[in-house]
Amino acid sequence: MKKYYIAIDIGATNTKFGLLKMPGRIVSKKTIKTTDYKNPQEFSLISRNIIYSFLKDRKITKNSVVGIGIGAPGPIDNQKGLVHYFVNIPGWKEVPIRRMLMKKVKLPVFIDNDVNVMTLGEYKFGAGKGSKDIVGITLGSGVGGGLILNGKLFYGANMAAGEIGHMPINVNGPACPCGGHACLEAYVGNKRIVSRAKSEMQGKKTLIKSIMREKNSRLSPKIIYEAAKRNDKIAKKILHDTGVYIGVGLTGIVNLLNPEKIVIGGGVSNAGRFIFKAIEKTVKNRAMKIHAKTVKIVKAKLGEDAGLMGCLALVEEGLKQK
Amino acid sequence: MKKYYIAIDIGATNTKFGLLKMPGRIVSKKTIKTTDYKNPQEFSLISRNIIYSFLKDRKITKNSVVGIGIGAPGPIDNQKGLVHYFVNIPGWKEVPIRRMLMKKVKLPVFIDNDVNVMTLGEYKFGAGKGSKDIVGITLGSGVGGGLILNGKLFYGANMAAGEIGHMPINVNGPACPCGGHACLEAYVGNKRIVSRAKSEMQGKKTLIKSIMREKNSRLSPKIIYEAAKRNDKIAKKILHDTGVYIGVGLTGIVNLLNPEKIVIGGGVSNAGRFIFKAIEKTVKNRAMKIHAKTVKIVKAKLGEDAGLMGCLALVEEGLKQK
Numbered sequence: 350m351k352k353y354y355i356a357i358d359i360g361a362t363n364t365k366f367g368l369l370k371m372p373g374r375i376v377s378k379k380t381i382k383t384t385d386y387k388n389p390q391e392f393s394l395i396s397r398n399i400i401y402s403f404l405k406d407r408k409i410t411k412n413s414v415v416g417i418g419i420g421a422p423g424p425i426d427n428q429k430g431l432v433h434y435f436v437n438i439p440g441w442k443e444v445p446i447r448r449m450l451m452k453k454v455k456l457p458v459f460i461d462n463d464v465n466v467m468t469l470g471e472y473k474f475g476a477g478k479g480s481k482d483i484v485g486i487t488l489g490s491g492v493g494g495g496l497i498l499n500g501k502l503f504y505g506a507n508m509a510a511g512e513i514g515h516m517p518i519n520v521n522g523p524a525c526p527c528g529g530h531a532c533l534e535a536y537v538g539n540k541r542i543v544s545r546a547k548s549e550m551q552g553k554k555t556l557i558k559s560i561m562r563e564k565n566s567r568l569s570p571k572i573i574y575e576a577a578k579r580n581d582k583i584a585k586k587i588l589h590d591t592g593v594y595i596g597v598g599l600t601g602i603v604n605l606l607n608p609e610k611i612v613i614g615g616g617v618s619n620a621g622r623f624i625f626k627a628i629e630k631t632v633k634n635r636a637m638k639i640h641a642k643t644v645k646i647v648k649a650k651l652g653e654d655a656g657l658m659g660c661l662a663l664v665e666e667g668l669k670q671k
Numbered sequence: 672m673k674k675y676y677i678a679i680d681i682g683a684t685n686t687k688f689g690l691l692k693m694p695g696r697i698v699s700k701k702t703i704k705t706t707d708y709k710n711p712q713e714f715s716l717i718s719r720n721i722i723y724s725f726l727k728d729r730k731i732t733k734n735s736v737v738g739i740g741i742g743a744p745g746p747i748d749n750q751k752g753l754v755h756y757f758v759n760i761p762g763w764k765e766v767p768i769r770r771m772l773m774k775k776v777k778l779p780v781f782i783d784n785d786v787n788v789m790t791l792g793e794y795k796f797g798a799g800k801g802s803k804d805i806v807g808i809t810l811g812s813g814v815g816g817g818l819i820l821n822g823k824l825f826y827g828a829n830m831a832a833g834e835i836g837h838m839p840i841n842v843n844g845p846a847c848p849c850g851g852h853a854c855l856e857a858y859v860g861n862k863r864i865v866s867r868a869k870s871e872m873q874g875k876k877t878l879i880k881s882i883m884r885e886k887n888s889r890l891s892p893k894i895i896y897e898a899a900k901r902n903d904k905i906a907k908k909i910l911h912d913t914g915v916y917i918g919v920g921l922t923g924i925v926n927l928l929n930p931e932k933i934v935i936g937g938g939v940s941n942a943g944r945f946i947f948k949a950i951e952k953t954v955k956n957r958a959m960k961i962h963a964k965t966v967k968i969v970k971a972k973l974g975e976d977a978g979l980m981g982c983l984a985l986v987e988e989g990l991k992q993k
Contacts, residue, residue: 424961482828494927498820505929506804506965515959516923519841520916529922529957594842600851601838601923605816607827635851637837639746643828 351415354664355400355456358656359383359421360463361437366396367657368403373474375657377403389432389444397453416457416668417450418660420466426508427461459667463656464511465502467649468495469666470659471612475650480609484602485649486513487615488595492534498606502666514538518597533598537591539616542570546587556581574620588623595624596631603636603644614649621648675731677722677739677778678982680785681705683759688718689979690725695796697979699725711754711766719775738779738990739772740982742788748830749783758813781989785978786833787824789971790817791988792981793934797972802931806924807971808835809937810917814856820928824988836860840919855920859913861938864892868909878903896942910945917946918953925958925966936971943970 353376356367360383368377379399386392404411423435430447447458461469468477468485477483477497485495492514496503503510514534515527522531523541535541546568550557556576557568566572576584599611613628625648633641651658675698678689682705690699701721708714726733745757752769769780783791790799790807799805799819807817814836818825825832836856837849844853845863857863868890872879878898879890888894898906921933935950947970955963973980 480828496927498825503820503928506802506931507929507961509959509961510927510929512926512929512959512962515926517919517957518839520919527959529926529959597839597842602927604834604837604851605818605832605924605927606825607829607832607834609828635839637831637834637849637851639829639831640834 351413353409353414354661355403355414355417356657356660357396357417357419358463358466358660359419359435359438360656361422361435364392365657366399366403367654367660368407368409369657369661371661373470373651373658373661375654377406378657379403383438388440389446389449393446393449393453396450400454411454411456414456416459416664417454418466418663418667419446419450419458419460420463420656420660420663421446421460422463424509425460425462427459427465427504428508430458430460432460457664457668459663461502461663464493465495466659466663467614467651467655468497468511468612468659469502469662470651470655470657471614471649472497473662473665474658475655476612476647477610482606482608483610483612484513484599484606484608485511485612485614486595486599488537488613489615490539492538493615496606513598513602516598516601518594518601533594536594539570542573542587542591543568545590546573546583549583549587553583555583557584570616570620574623577620577623585623588620589627591620592624592627593631596628597635599628599632599646600635603632603640607640608644611644611646612649613646614655673735673737675736676983676986677725677736678979679718679739679741680788680978680982681741681743681757681760682785682978683744683757686714687979688721688725689976689982690729690731691979691983693983695792695973695980695983697976699728700979701725705760710762711768711771715768715771715775718772722776733776733778736778738781738986739776740788740985740989741768741772741780741782742785742978742982742985743768743782744785746831747782747784749781749787749826750830752780752782754782779986779990781982781985783824783985786815787817788981788985789936789973789977790819790833790934790981791824791984792973792977792979793936793971794819795984795987796980797977798934798969799932804928804930805932805934806835806921806928806930807833807934807936808917808921810859810935811937812861814860815937818928835920835924838920838923840916840923855916858916861892864895864909864913865890867912868895868905871905871909875905877905879906892938892942896945899942899945907945910942911949913942914946914949915953918950919957921950921954921968922957925954925962929962930966933966933968934971935968936977 358365424433432444471477487493494511494513515532517531519531525532525535680687746755754766793799809815816833816835837854839853841853845857847854847857
C-alpha cells in the first residue's frame with residue numbers, strides 16, 4: 350500500500366529532504382546546504398540519491414511512495430511544474446523541475462512556492478486545521494502570504510496571488526523594490542525593522558545596545574526581541590509599531606476576505622507577544638465588527654517542519670485535482 | 672420547458688421586477704417605489720401579484736419558470752435565505768424571505784446582497800465575461816465589493832467577504848462609521864468627495880459653483896463631473912484624487928488576489944475618464960509587474976439592469992450548487 354511521501358523544502362540557505370507518513374509524521378529527514386548543488390541537474394541527481402537512501406534505510410520499495418512534494422522560494426507555475434526563477438538562488442531560470450525529477454525518480458512530482466506550501470501545511474496539520482478560509486503570512490526579510498479559500502490554495506490569474514507584503518498600507522510612503530509605494534513589507538520587513546530601530550535608538554539609552562555588545566552581534570529583530578523580553582521600552586515600542594503596521598494590513602484582508610484564521614509564521618513572528626498583541630488589538634479595533642469577531646490570529650504551529658509537512662499536503666491535494 | 676427567470680432588485684429607493692430569459696434577456700420589467708411596501712409580508716404579496724401579472728401578460732405558466740432571484744441592500748445569509756437587516760429600509764430584521772416567498776409563489780428562491788448580485792451579473796453577462804477571477808466594486812454613497820474567485824462568488828466565514836470600501840488605505844486617517852480608520856470609503860464615498868470638493872473650492876473660481884447655480888442644485892459628484900467635462904481644473908483635480916485613492920485600494924487587492932478583471936460600477940463610476948485614468952495609472956504604477964500587466968480595469972456594462980441580470984445568474988448558480 351502506498352503510504353509514504355517524499356518532501357523537499359528548498360530554502361535560500363538549506364534544502365531539507367523528508368520521508369513522511371500521514372498524518373504529517375516525519376519518518377526520516379536530511380538537510381543539505383543549498384549551495385551543495387550548482388544547478389537543476391545536480392539538484393535532481395542529489396534528490397534521487399537522498400530519496401533512494403531514505404527508502405533503503407527504511408527497507409521500503411518505491412511502490413509504497415505516493416509522490417514527491419517540493420516547496421521552493423520563487424514564482425512557480427504549479428500546473429506545469431515550472432520554476433520561473435529563485436529570488437536568492439542563481440542558476441534557475443524557467444526550469445521544468447517536475448519533468449526532470451519525474452524522469453529521474455519515476456514518481457509523481459508536485460511543486461509550489463514555499464509560502465503556499467507552509468500555508469497548506471498549517472491548514473492540514475497545524476494552526477489552520479479545521480478552518481476553510483485561512484490567510485498564511487510569513488514575516489522575515491520579506492513578507493509572504495498564502496491564501497486557502499474554500500479549503501483550497503487560491504492562485505489567481507497568474508498563480509501570483511497572496512502578495513500580502515506588497516499591499517500598500519498608506520497612500521504615500523517609502524518606495525518598495527517591487528515598484529510599489531508604502532507596501533507592508535516596506536514597513537515590517539527585517540531591514541525596515543532594523544532601520545526604524547536605529548533611528549529610535551539614536552542618542553537614547555536602551556538595552557538593545559548592551560545586548561548587541563554582549564553578543565557581539567549586529568542589530569537584528571532577534572536582538573530587539575531579546576531587549577523587549579528584558580522590558581526595554583524602546584525595543585517594545587519598535588515591536589509594537591511593527592504589530593500595528595501588520596495589523597492595518599491584515600484589517601484590509603479581514604474586511605475583504607472574511608477569513609476564519611490568520612496564521613503567522615516566519616522569524617519575526619517569534620517576537621511573540623510583543624508583536625502579536627499589537628496585531629490583534631489593531632485588527633479587533635479596526636476591522637468591521639462581524640469580521641473582527643470571527644477571525645482568529647494565531648502563530649504557526651509546525652515551526653521549521655512546516656515546509657516538509659506542507660509538501661506532503663501538496664502531494665495529497667495534487668493527486669485529488671487529477 | 673423551464674426557461675424563464677424572475678428577478679427582484681431591491682434598492683433603497685426603487686424595487687425592480689423582471690421576467691428574464693437566457694442569456695440575460697429582459698422580457699418584462701416593472702419598477703415600484705420601495706416605500707410601496709411597508710414590511711416583508713407586503714413585499715411578498717406585491718411580489719406574488721407582479722410575478723403572476725408577468726406570467727399572465729406573456730401567457731406563460733409557472734411551470735416554465737426556473738426560479739426567483741433577489742438582490743437586496745444588506746447583509747444576507749444566502750444559505751438560509753435570511754435578510755439580517757437592510758441598511759436604508761426599516762422594518763426588516765432577520766426576515767426568512769426565501770421561505771416567505773416560496774410559500775407564496777411555490778418557486779425556488781435565491782437571495783444575495785446587491786453588490787454580489789451585480790458582480791455576478793457582470794461576470795455572466797457583462798464586463799466580467801470570460802474571466803475566472805474578478806473583483807466587482809460599486810461607487811456611490813458607500814463603496815461596495817463582490818468577489819468572483821475560481822468562477823464563483825466568494826463569501827468567507829460569515830458571508831461577509833468583499834468589503835472593499837472598508838479596507839484601510841492609510842495607517843492613520845479619518846474615522847469611518849464602520850469602526851475603522853482610513854477606510855477607502857472614508858476617502859471616496861459620495862459624502863467625502865463632496866466635502867473634499869468644498870474645501871478645494873473655497874475662495875476659488877470654479878465652474879462647479881456656476882453649474883450649481885445653473886441647475887439650482889446642491890453640490891454632488893454629478894455636478895463635479897459636469898464641471899470636469901467642461902475642463903474645470905478643480906473638478907478634474909477632485910476626480911483625479913478620488914481615482915488615486917481608489918487605485919491605492921485596488922493595488923492591494925490586485926497584489927493579494929491577482930485578479931483578471933476589476934469591474935467598476937455605481938454612480939461615481941459615471942465620472943468616466945477623469946476617475947478611470949487615475950485609477951488605471953495608479954494600479955499600473957504601483958501594483959507588482961506581473962499582477963499589473965494582467966489585470967484589466969473596466970467599467971460595468973449592464974448599467975441599471977445589472978441587478979436584474981445578476982438575479983438570473985443567481986438562480987442559475989443556486990440551482991447548480993444544489
